Amino acid sequence: MKAAVVSEVNAPWVLQDVPKPEAGAHQVLVKIHACGVCYTDALLAQGTLKMREFPMVLGHEGVGEVVAVGDGVTSRKIGDRVGLPITQRACGRCDFCRERHVNSFVTANNCAAPVLTGVNVDGGQAEYVVADEEGTVLLPEGLSYELAAPTVCAGYTVWAALRRANAKPGARVAVVGIGGVGHLGIQFAKAAGCHVIAVTHSPDKHDLARELGADDVVANGAELREAGGADVLLHTAPTHDPAIDAMQGLRPWAKIILMGISAEDTFPIPALAVTGQSFEIIGSAHNGPEYLAEALEIVARGDVKPMIEVFPKEEVGEAYNRLINGQLRFRAVVKYA
Structure with missing residues (x-):
């Protein structure tokens, strides 16, 4: 598959061939239709935030369609339209997780081993991505992928x-x-x-x-x-x-x-x-998945409309450059399907 790969600190985002992932137990394989570019992506690409080693595939505003499910998946099915927020899964075993908190940035910052889409595992700047079924959110009917993507973050x-x-x-x-x-x-x-x-x-x-x-x-x-x-x-x-x-x-x-x-x-x-x-x-910072569901519904009914610039996947590097140079009005969304 094609993915936007950042090879090292401050390297350009380059679309290249990488192995297509497969859904494991309790995971879904999502065919990405669109993925937003966030300022947090720039902090990761520039090494300001250090969450994993390079090379990496960024993107925590991915949206698309479930095309395969792994063993044990119960809450998602093939054909579901989903978004991929940044906090995918908590470890479930550390002292913080034993208190049973909802997924949020607080979880991301306090869980001993969180899985964070596009941060410490590969993200949505790719044609396909795998995620824990609980690390996805269903998209409202009628909401376009292009408008859903920036709403996810x-x-x-x-x-x-x-x-x-x-x-x-x-x-x-x-x-x-x-x-x-x-x-x-x-x-x-x-x-x-x-x-x-x-x-x-x-x-x-x-x-x-x-x-x-x-x-x-x-x-x-x-x-x-x-x-x-x-x-x-x-x-x-x-x-x-x-x-x-x-x-x-x-x-x-x-x-x-x-x-x-x-x-x-x-x-x-x-x-x-x-x-x-x-x-x-x-x-x-995010505060819980119920607020993401509310935000998506508000955008779906037309009360809020993100202002976006849409780029084909072949121009993902240009989308990133426009972000870091302050040239966007106001969010970049890259289309992968």
């Missing part, structure tokens, strides 16, 4: 963050950073009935933010405060400075939700403001 991330914030209809939600995750944050918050304020330093994104559903668009925390402030701040920017600045526009008891993975290791906070205003700073 980026959409999942931002919807799980909103759910973690417990943002009620009418809540004022500020979205910092209008990129691959942030453009979905605006739409999901609007779909949840919130008053949405886009926070971006880029004047060229103001009109787009309003088209996506933002009720207000501001450039910084001072303007956010003048616009009425926010009860929830969704930090989706690739750097922390814009979110720190935006905190001056938060209302009392506001929640700051950190999501995703950044190359910046620390998040400096204005301690007096956090204490005096009783802010909550909450980490959020």
Whole structure:
């Protein structure tokens, strides 16, 4: 089969022939129709995150069709349309797993030996991939593979963050950073009935933010405060400075939700403001498969539409280059079938 192989740190993504995998016990073989390219893929390809040895096949936004099942599979069948989120399976034996947690990034970071699709095992940037049956999610009828792919990670991330914030209809939600995750944050918050304020330093994104559903668009925390402030701040920017600045526009008891993975290791906070205003700073990354199912349903019914650029598999290297050079509006999806 063909797969996009990263041979070493900072190497280009090259489509080449590799052995086609076979489904083992409790595994399914998925024919990949599309796979999104995520910023986490870049951190792995550049060696910032070190989870396995090179060469590797990345991709944790794969979606496709089950074409074979291994022994003991009960929850999936041939013909099922599925997505392949990053947390495929926990070891089930370590102290953390004995507490019976749901699959999430917390599981990925605390299980002694998790299986992570496209991270420590080969992922969806390939024509076929194998996964544990429990490491797949059924796709809603009518949802295209191209729109499902970015929802499996980026959409999942931002919807799980909103759910973690417990943002009620009418809540004022500020979205910092209008990129691959942030453009979905605006739409999901609007779909949840919130008053949405886009926070971006880029004047060229103001009109787009309003088209996506933002009720207000501001450039910084001072303007956010003048616009009425926010009860929830969704930090989706690739750097922390814009979110720190935006905190001056938060209302009392506001929640700051950190999501995703950044190359910046620390998040400096204005301690007096956090204490005096009783802010909550909450980490959020996926949080459970039920939120992925919800996100997929919301996209399937058309309330949210990821903005994507679609590439044939022969141009997977170009898709990755456009990601790392900041040239995408806003998510790259590579088609394999």
